[in-house]
Amino acid sequence: MAKKHYLGLAILGLRNRFHSLIAILVAVFVVVTIYIAGKSTWLFKDLIITTRTGYSDSLSRCDLFSGKWVFDNSTYPLYSEKQCSFMSDQLACEKFGRKDLSYQNWRWQPNQCDLPRFNATALLGRLRGKRLVFVGDSLNRGQWVSMVCLVESVVPQPLKSMQTNGSLITFRATEYNATIEFYWAPLLVESNSDDPVNHRLPDRIVRAQAIEKHAIHWTDADILVFNSYLWWRRPKMKVLWGSFGSPNGMYKEIEMLRSYEMALKTWSDWLEIHVNHTKTQLFFVSMSPTHFWADEWGMPKEGNCYNETKPITEDGYRGRGSDPKMMRVVKTAIDELKTKGVNVKILNITQLSEYRKEGHPSIYRKQWEPLTRDQILNPSSYSDCIHWCLPGVPDAWNELLYAYIFS
Numbered sequence: 274m275a276k277k278h279y280l281g282l283a284i285l286g287l288r289n290r291f292h293s294l295i296a297i298l299v300a301v302f303v304v305v306t307i308y309i310a311g312k313s314t315w316l317f318k319d320l321i322i323t324t325r326t327g328y329s330d331s332l333s334r335c336d337l338f339s340g341k342w343v344f345d346n347s348t349y350p351l352y353s354e355k356q357c358s359f360m361s362d363q364l365a366c367e368k369f370g371r372k373d374l375s376y377q378n379w380r381w382q383p384n385q386c387d388l389p390r391f392n393a394t395a396l397l398g399r400l401r402g403k404r405l406v407f408v409g410d411s412l413n414r415g416q417w418v419s420m421v422c423l424v425e426s427v428v429p430q431p432l433k434s435m436q437t438n439g440s441l442i443t444f445r446a447t448e449y450n451a452t453i454e455f456y457w458a459p460l461l462v463e464s465n466s467d468d469p470v471n472h473r474l475p476d477r478i479v480r481a482q483a484i485e486k487h488a489i490h491w492t493d494a495d496i497l498v499f500n501s502y503l504w505w506r507r508p509k510m511k512v513l514w515g516s517f518g519s520p521n522g523m524y525k526e527i528e529m530l531r532s533y534e535m536a537l538k539t540w541s542d543w544l545e546i547h548v549n550h551t552k553t554q555l556f557f558v559s560m561s562p563t564h565f566w567a568d569e570w571g572m573p574k575e576g577n578c579y580n581e582t583k584p585i586t587e588d589g590y591r592g593r594g595s596d597p598k599m600m601r602v603v604k605t606a607i608d609e610l611k612t613k614g615v616n617v618k619i620l621n622i623t624q625l626s627e628y629r630k631e632g633h634p635s636i637y638r639k640q641w642e643p644l645t646r647d648q649i650l651n652p653s654s655y656s657d658c659i660h661w662c663l664p665g666v667p668d669a670w671n672e673l674l675y676a677y678i679f680s
């Protein structure tokens with residue numbers, strides 16, 4: 274009995290030891306598994322960052338707008354001015370005699386990450402059955418031309434077209450049923466400058482509370498890229514209540530910033546109510562800087578962007594032409610939209626473009642009116658230091674847009 278009991282105990286002891294052995298093995302297994310799993314997620318995370326398959330992940334952690342320009346003539350320009358079928362004479366600096374072409378060779382390098390390589394085929398694939406619409410002024414139009422030039426080379430001739438209809442101009446890639454469009458609305462809301470051709474009027478009048486006439490042309494777009502800045506640059510704006518040509522219309526001169534705020538309110542109300550927030554990706558391009566005063570970068574003050582051949586290297590350089598107050602008005606309007614569930618991404622191109630004093634057409638563009646003798650003697654007097662040569666700075670804006678479209 275005792276023996277049996279002993280045996281029983283012994284078996285019990287053995288069983289206990291067996292159980293603890295299993296327990297130990299299980300514990301070891303668990304620890305090793307956790308360790309390996311932990312290791313592999315780290316490895317996996319590294320992989321995501323290095324291969325950029327998880328690009329959106331790194332995008333949210335990276336400020337794409339702080340960085341520097343790097344000279345890179347092996348990959349830039351991304352297209353050739355001559356070969357772009359839809360190049361604009363306003364931006365074709367090489368065609369109009371510019372000899373120094375290094376403005377085409379700069380790549381924007383964010384500090385904390387790399388931009389994805391622009392892939393026209395991938396973008397058109399993404400735009401299949403969709404509308405990408407740029408809405409705004411001539412700077413936005415420049416960005417649109419850049420976008421068309423960036424993608425059109427991968428579309429064979431019979432499968433692409435360009436069509437103008439009033440304020441809307443449409444590039445179509447037939448095979449993809451995709452369009453990249455530009456809608457002329459320099460003040461976003463209605464104004465007396467809405468004619469896409471004849472809009473240089475001495476007196477600027479804005480209907481700050483009316484946008485529908487424009488918006489019906491782009492409300493159903495899949496991606497919308499807005500801008501509006503330069504046309505507001507005057508101390509006061511004439512605001513119209515009522516409609517153009519109506520006898521009981523009421524005009525009032527209003528401080529510019531206030532009228533800009535009113536217009537952006539009209540714009541954001543429209544987005545909130547009429548645009549499908551699940552379907553549509555929204556962007557606002559911040560102000561594009563000008564380079565009219567060479568003393569800002571240490572040259573004689575009579576000069577401007579004319580004759581400039583190199584970017585500014587001073588980190589954080591900012592010219593007098595850029596108005597941070599207007600930028601804040603935009604930011605406030607967009608922050609408020611966010612509280613209502615509407616997400617507009619600011620493409621903050623101001624700082625990166627500030628550096629590019631040599632990127633403007635200056636005198637190398639089509640002149641709409643014959644030059645006077647005085648002008649010919651003093652080329653900087655008729656320099657365009659507002660727009661940007663293509664290929665050039667707006668291509669970088671589109672690389673940023675591309676990064677967000679794929680995020």
Ligand SMILES: *[C@@H]1O[C@H](CO)[C@@H](O)[C@H](O)[C@H]1NC(C)=O
Nearest residue numbers: 344345346347348349375378
């Ligand atoms: C690129 O720039 C370097 C330095 O300015 C020059 O030596 C080289 O010839 C250029 N290459 C091309 C393809 O233009």
Ligand SMILES: *[C@@H]1O[C@H](CO)[C@@H](O)[C@H](O)[C@H]1NC(C)=O
Nearest residue numbers: 390391392393394395396398
């Ligand atoms: C560009 O994108 C297309 C379609 O996604 C892909 O097949 C191609 O390999 C990409 N090209 C490069 C150079 O990455």
Ligand SMILES: *[C@@H]1O[C@H](CO)[C@@H](O)[C@H](O)[C@H]1NC(C)=O
Nearest residue numbers: 401402403404449450451452
């Ligand atoms: C082409 O795209 C438009 C949107 O831009 C869409 O309404 C239409 O149904 C598409 N057509 C085809 C044949 O896929």
Ligand SMILES: *[C@@H]1O[C@H](CO)[C@@H](O)[C@H](O)[C@H]1NC(C)=O
Nearest residue numbers: 436437438439440441489490
């Ligand atoms: C031009 O746009 C109007 C709407 O604004 C439309 O009714 C008309 O069919 C368009 N014309 C062409 C040729 O596409």
Ligand SMILES: *[C@@H]1O[C@H](CO)[C@@H](O)[C@H](O)[C@H]1NC(C)=O
Nearest residue numbers: 495547548549550551552553
């Ligand atoms: C908004 O777009 C989404 C995605 O395309 C669609 O499923 C939904 O029906 C749209 N909503 C409205 C109100 O049209």
Ligand SMILES: *[C@@H]1O[C@H](CO)[C@@H](O)[C@H](O)[C@H]1NC(C)=O
Nearest residue numbers: 576577579580581651652653
């Ligand atoms: C522009 O550069 C040329 C050649 O370097 C020089 O002769 C000319 O004086 C410069 N003009 C101005 C306005 O700086």
Ligand SMILES: *[C@@H]1O[C@H](CO)[C@@H](O)[C@H](O)[C@H]1NC(C)=O
Nearest residue numbers: 338339600604619621623624
């Ligand atoms: C844009 O970037 C500049 C400099 O990087 C910054 O000072 C400014 O606040 C930014 N603006 C917005 C609206 O994010």
